Amino acid sequence: MIKKNKDMFFFKEKKIKEKKILSKSFGMICEKILLEDGNEFIAKSYLKKISNFNAITSEAKSIKYMKKKFPKLFPKIYYFDNKTLVMEYIKNDGNKGKDFEKELAINIASIHKIKNNKYGFDFDTPIGGLKQPSKYSNNWVEFYKKNRLGMVFEEINNENPMPHKLNRGIEKILNNLENLIPKNPPASLIHGDLWDGNILFDQGKLKGLIDPGIHFAHNEMEIAYLSWFKYITKNFYVHYSNIIKLDNNYKKYEKIYQLYYCLLNVHLWSRDYITNASEIVEQYV
Secondary structure, eight states, X not given: OOOHHHHHHHHTTOOEEEEEEEEEETTEXXXXXXXXXXXXXXXXXXXXXXXXXXXXXXXXXXXXXXXXXXXXXXXXXXXXOSSEEEEEOOOOOOOOOTTHHHHHHHHHHHHHTOEESSBBOSSOEEETTEEEOOOOBSOHHHHHIIIIIHHHHHHHHHHSOOOHXXXXXXXXXXXXXXXXXXXXXXXXXXXXXXXXXXXXEETTEEEEEOSOOOEEEOHHHHHHHHHHTTOXXXXXXXXXXTTSOOOTTHHHHHXXXXXXXXXXHHHHTOGGGHHHHHHHHHTTO
């Protein structure tokens, strides 16, 4: 947690007027800090390290990378070290406006238009404090199998095994993955953790994206995540497809990508998501 007497090096002797805890999760605390001069910041810090992976430094590097490419979409980083991240506060009242899906589609497509010749990233990136292994690979099926779906499947069962029937079904999907998802889609830059809590709107306008877990992947993996939370409608697809066409078979494998995020929720948030995971698996085995 940020201490007043330790903050002065960053806040240049300005006094902290108020601190508000926004969240406590994954061994970290996120606070909104109001200074006496009216400036506001977001500070994240460790309460307790829960693994050897440093999600704070990885998040800071991810945001700095995206800030350079999309200066209007991501917050400015003011300071970070191994324990603390201090960044710009982006006002958000949650008011999306009637054209929010068009605005979101255009901005997400602009991120996805950035390509790479391999899948992965320069460093491992976070999602909910969990490490997403991101060593570069030429093979999308193997990357998704080992570093995404297979990774979280193993994490869950090492800690608290899921029902046998569900585990057997997921194992069948993993073993048949090359027949279920595209083999070599373009490697597109994705936000990586694009749910509604990380999409900030204020007074009817998109103001920013936060908490990225960036890497180069199949762009439709990100679209599937947005769809899983029922955050988007047909209107989003229309505007997104005007920039980047979705594969004609997208709906056939959409839920294979959603399964990764569903299992993340099982692991990080609630075992209640096991029901959702079972419903997905039953469609493929």
